[in-house]
Every structure is written in C-alpha cells, then in structure tokens.
Amino acid sequence: MHTRTLGIIGGLGDLAAADIFTRLLKSRPHVAASGFQDFLLEQHPFRNAGSALRNDCSLTSRKLYVFQVCQSFAERHVDAILLPCFASHTFRDEIQTELEVPLLDMMEALERHIAKRVxxxxxxxxxxxxxxxxxxxxxxxxxxxxSLVYPAPEQQAVLMDCIYGDQGVQSGQTEGRAMDQARQVCRHLLEQGADLLVPGFTELSLLASGLQQQGIDLPNCNEIYAEFAQHFSASAMPAPFRLGIVGGVGPAATVDFMNKIIRNTPAGCDQDHIKIVVEQNPQIPDRTACLVHHKTDPTVALLAACRRLEAAGAQAIAIPCNTAHAFVGAIQPSLEIPIINMLHETIAYIVDQHGQGKTVGLLATSGTIASKVYHAVAEAAGVHLIAPAPEFQQKVMDAIYSEHGVKAGFTDGQCKTELVEAIAHLAESSAEIMILGCTELPLLLQQTNRFPVGDKVVALIDPTEVLAQKCVRLANGTEQISRPRP
Structure with a gap:
C-alpha cells in the first residue's frame, strides 16, 4: 500500500495542534490502515497569532499563514492536511480552491459525530x-x-476569558479557573435546553476529560478530527482547468488570443472564466528566421517556456503562433502535458465546416510554408493546400514584417491592402477557403464565411479563433484532454 503523509498546520493554537499530533502518533497502527504513516507538523509564528478572536478581529494574517503552510505541504507532496482551528474554517473554502491537496474539513467531522449522537x-x-x-x-x-443556542453575553465573556485570559487554556492552564469557567458556561447552555454541547474551540478538547469527570459531556473535537483523518481515503482534489499560453510569439497576437478565449467563454461573472497562466517571452528567437535563414533555433526557448507553464500547474498548453508549431514535434515528448496543436485543430475545423476535397489557400510566413507542417496535416485530412506564388508571398511577408506591417503596430492601410491582394491571387487559383496562418493576420482581417474579393466570395479561417474555441471546450469539460503518449 502506498505510504501517505498527513500534514498538520500548527501555530493556530499550539496546544491543540500538539494534542492532535500526539493522538495521531498514538493511533498510528489504526491510521496506517488508511495509508497514512507519516505525519508532518509545521508551525511558525505569525502576526496576531495569540490574539483573542473577538468580533472586530482581522483574520487576514491567519488566512495568509494557513495558505503559505498549505503551499509548503503541497510542495512536499502530502496527501491531506489537517487544519485544527475553527476560526480558520471560516475561510477554509477559499484556501481549498487554491489547493489540489484535500484540506480535511473539521466541521464535517463534527457534523458526522453529532449525527450519531442526537x-x-x-x-x-x-x-x-x-x-x-x-x-x-x-x-x-x-x-x-x-436548533442552535449560544451563551448569553455575560457567559460569552466568561468563555472568552477561559480561553484567552491570563489563566486561560492558551496560557497552558487546564485546571483551576479555566476549568471552572468552562463548567459554568456548559451548565448555562444545558439550562437553556441544549441536548448536546458542541465545542467551537480546539482548546476545549484539553478540558474535555476533566469536564467528563464532573458529569458534563463535551465532545473532544481534536479526537473526533483525528478519527476522521484515520478513515479518510486520501485522493487528489480535481484541479480546475488551467491553460498555459506561450506568449510573446508575437506579443500582440498573444493579447488577441486571450481576448478570443474570453469572448468564447460562456461566463456570467468573472469567476466563470478560465484560469490562464502566460509565459510572455518576446525574446524567443524568431521562428521564421530559423526555418528560412538558419538563424538561432527557438526549440530550447519554446521548451523552457512550456516547462515553466507545466510547473505552474497548466493542464494543457496553447501556442498562438503558427510557425512555432514546426517545433512542437520536437518538444512535446519532453512534456507531461499536451500542446494543443493549432494546425491540427484548424484543418479539422475546415473539414467539419466545409467538407473534404476543398482547395485551401495558406497565408502564412515563409517559415511556416517552408516547414510544410500545414501541408502534412492538410494532406492527411484530404484537403488540398496551396500557397501564394513568390511575388504574392512577399506581399504576405511585408504585411507582417515590414515597417508598415502588423508586427510594427499597423492594422490598416498598406499592410491590409497587401494581404487582400494575396487573398485575391489565391482565389484566382481556385482557393475557396483561406487560412490566416500567421497569428498577426487576424489583426487585419477577422474570420468570416463570406469575404468578398473581386467577383468571388471566400471564407477566412482564423486559427487562433479555432484554438480559443478548443481551449474553452476543454475547460468546460465538453471535450477531454488527450494526454501525450510516453
């Protein structure tokens, strides 16, 4: 059986955390039956750690402390975490949302215990x-x-002093004044008609045995929580989908791609949108310069960017650069998460929307065309792909790279004219569909099924739009992620 590790967050109530840790150690043979054999107790000082939890207190320091310790446990690959603090359970859901490790719910443990009692x-x-x-x-x-009853105001003050006072439990006192105060408040609640007393301080567990001897039945929440951990079947929390984007290839296209993801996401509020982590690196060597002029190879830089996205928790990677896909075959085997192949998705979209046997014009960098990556995918799908003649290919390159091109910040004027001239040329060569196969080109012309050019009407396909829609479907679970083969 796999040996599992249980993390315990200390520092929120030193005596209570130590009490739970001791209980787990004593019950180790029983805990081991559920796979937990190793226990980690992490405790650090933090601001306002020992302050009384009054109505006007701030829990921000406590919240940040809990999250940081949880992150530390996650980095050490613990299988579950105990949070022995009722105040911290008021924001437990906020912490759990950011974790893939189960943060065991002490209130659920208490709820199960109470259901057996009353x-x-x-x-x-x-x-x-x-x-x-x-x-x-x-x-x-x-x-x-x-039905819930709480102590009357004067008795609530006695209870707070029992825990936080100079002679309170947090000061290490578990007899004398603290015990008397706890007994007084318990009897007060019983007189109000309580059928069962329920602890909302982990420190009260240190008094539970003494109260039992005096005929007061106060459940030991630390014991209940420890037993809950013993029977917990640890498994990783399902992580919300997180998309990794290799950005900077180019910078404007990255922003455009993110806008397309946002636009295609069915969201009623901010929280409905997709988690995205972007590795924005404009210093990745130019892909076309490598393929056409044998300049610096971007393979290592692309792999490094993908690795950083993988380390950041991305479950899939999108690269909004057509030419970069000439290097995907080399880097995918070194990753544990898939790169969503924009070229494959684009050709599949064309076949789905327009059928096979169509003649498709490719408007792309000379590097993309020279690499033949689109041609190979198109041929396998039964799509006839054609590229512009050299004169018109130069117009496409000028629309992208020249001083008046889209990479220089222009989205109208000469660059758009040059692109339309290349489209007209391909249309005259029988192309019915045009792939805007450089991610900057959709900044000049948007995807449409009816783009008039001369006396013809052609469809314009934006690969980044297709890729964005694919990413949204993966995030929504309407399509499953295809894991890379080993």
Whole structure:
C-alpha cells in the first residue's frame, strides 16, 4: 500500500495542534490502515497569532499563514492536511480552491459525530469565539437540521476569558479557573435546553476529560478530527482547468488570443472564466528566421517556456503562433502535458465546416510554408493546400514584417491592402477557403464565411479563433484532454 503523509498546520493554537499530533502518533497502527504513516507538523509564528478572536478581529494574517503552510505541504507532496482551528474554517473554502491537496474539513467531522449522537431537531449548545459565532460557521453546517443556542453575553465573556485570559487554556492552564469557567458556561447552555454541547474551540478538547469527570459531556473535537483523518481515503482534489499560453510569439497576437478565449467563454461573472497562466517571452528567437535563414533555433526557448507553464500547474498548453508549431514535434515528448496543436485543430475545423476535397489557400510566413507542417496535416485530412506564388508571398511577408506591417503596430492601410491582394491571387487559383496562418493576420482581417474579393466570395479561417474555441471546450469539460503518449 502506498505510504501517505498527513500534514498538520500548527501555530493556530499550539496546544491543540500538539494534542492532535500526539493522538495521531498514538493511533498510528489504526491510521496506517488508511495509508497514512507519516505525519508532518509545521508551525511558525505569525502576526496576531495569540490574539483573542473577538468580533472586530482581522483574520487576514491567519488566512495568509494557513495558505503559505498549505503551499509548503503541497510542495512536499502530502496527501491531506489537517487544519485544527475553527476560526480558520471560516475561510477554509477559499484556501481549498487554491489547493489540489484535500484540506480535511473539521466541521464535517463534527457534523458526522453529532449525527450519531442526537436526532435532527435537537438543540445544540455552541461554545465558540465571538469571531466564529459572528461568521455563521455553525449555522452553515448545522442550522438546517438543529436548533442552535449560544451563551448569553455575560457567559460569552466568561468563555472568552477561559480561553484567552491570563489563566486561560492558551496560557497552558487546564485546571483551576479555566476549568471552572468552562463548567459554568456548559451548565448555562444545558439550562437553556441544549441536548448536546458542541465545542467551537480546539482548546476545549484539553478540558474535555476533566469536564467528563464532573458529569458534563463535551465532545473532544481534536479526537473526533483525528478519527476522521484515520478513515479518510486520501485522493487528489480535481484541479480546475488551467491553460498555459506561450506568449510573446508575437506579443500582440498573444493579447488577441486571450481576448478570443474570453469572448468564447460562456461566463456570467468573472469567476466563470478560465484560469490562464502566460509565459510572455518576446525574446524567443524568431521562428521564421530559423526555418528560412538558419538563424538561432527557438526549440530550447519554446521548451523552457512550456516547462515553466507545466510547473505552474497548466493542464494543457496553447501556442498562438503558427510557425512555432514546426517545433512542437520536437518538444512535446519532453512534456507531461499536451500542446494543443493549432494546425491540427484548424484543418479539422475546415473539414467539419466545409467538407473534404476543398482547395485551401495558406497565408502564412515563409517559415511556416517552408516547414510544410500545414501541408502534412492538410494532406492527411484530404484537403488540398496551396500557397501564394513568390511575388504574392512577399506581399504576405511585408504585411507582417515590414515597417508598415502588423508586427510594427499597423492594422490598416498598406499592410491590409497587401494581404487582400494575396487573398485575391489565391482565389484566382481556385482557393475557396483561406487560412490566416500567421497569428498577426487576424489583426487585419477577422474570420468570416463570406469575404468578398473581386467577383468571388471566400471564407477566412482564423486559427487562433479555432484554438480559443478548443481551449474553452476543454475547460468546460465538453471535450477531454488527450494526454501525450510516453
């Protein structure tokens, strides 16, 4: 059986974290049955660590501390994390959203325990801090099934002093005044009709045994949480889809591609959009210069960019550069996540929308044309691909690279005229469909099924639009990611 590691976040209540850690060590044979054999307790000082959790307190420092420790555990590949702090469970969902490691829910553990103890409709007496009480945490988990009662204001003050006072539990006192105060508040809640007392401080577990001896049944939440961990079947959380983009090839095309992803995403609010991580590196050597003039090879730079995206948690990579796809075959075997091949998607889109046997004109850099990467994909799909004659290919290159071209920041005027002239030339050569096969060209002309040129009407296909739609389908789960073969 795989040996699993359980991380425990300390520092939120030193005695409580140590208590849970000790319980896990003592129950190691039972915990091992679920695969957990190694335990890591991480504890650091942080601002306001020992402050009383009153209504006006800020949890920001606590929240950042919890997230940083969780990140540390994730980097050490723990299989699950314990968060022994009720106040931190008020923002547990925020932390879990950013983690792929399960952050075990102490409130769920308590909920299961209570369901075994009392019937729905029973009254629960809640002993927790001012802050947690105000947050509505217990209402979230128990309000629909049980009636909740809290201490009256003067008794709540006694409870807070029991935990945070000079002679309170956080100061290491588990007898004397702290025990008397806990007993007083428990009896107060029982007098209000509580059928079961429910702890909302992990520190109260240190008093539970003493209270039991005095006839007060206060469940030990640390023990309950530790037992919950023993029976937890650890598995990685399903990570939300994150797209990696190799940017800077070129810079304007990268921004255009991201806009297309946003435009194609069915979103009602910001949170509905796709997680994206971009490696914006305009210093990646020019792909066309390498292929045509044997200049600097961009393969290593492209692989390095993809590796950084992989390390950042991307589940698939998009490269909004047609010419760069001449190097994809070399770098894909060195990656564990797939590069979504824009060229394959474009040809598949043409076949799906327009059928096989069509003559398709390719408007692209000389490097893309020389590499024959589009031609190979088109031939395999039964698509006849043609490129402009040299004179008109130069017009395409000028529209992209010249001082009046799109890479120089122009999107109208001479560069657009040159592109339209190349389209007209291909249309005269029987092309019915045109691929805007350089990612800057859609900045001049947009995708359309009816582009008039002379006395003809042709379709313009934007590969980055096709790629953006593919990325959205992968993110929404309507299509599955094809993992690269080993």
């Amino acid at each position: 019937m729905p409709g029973s009254t629960l007496g809640i002993l927790t801090s001012d802050c947690v009480r105000q947050s509505g945490l217990f209402e979230k988990y128990f309000g629909a099934r049980y």
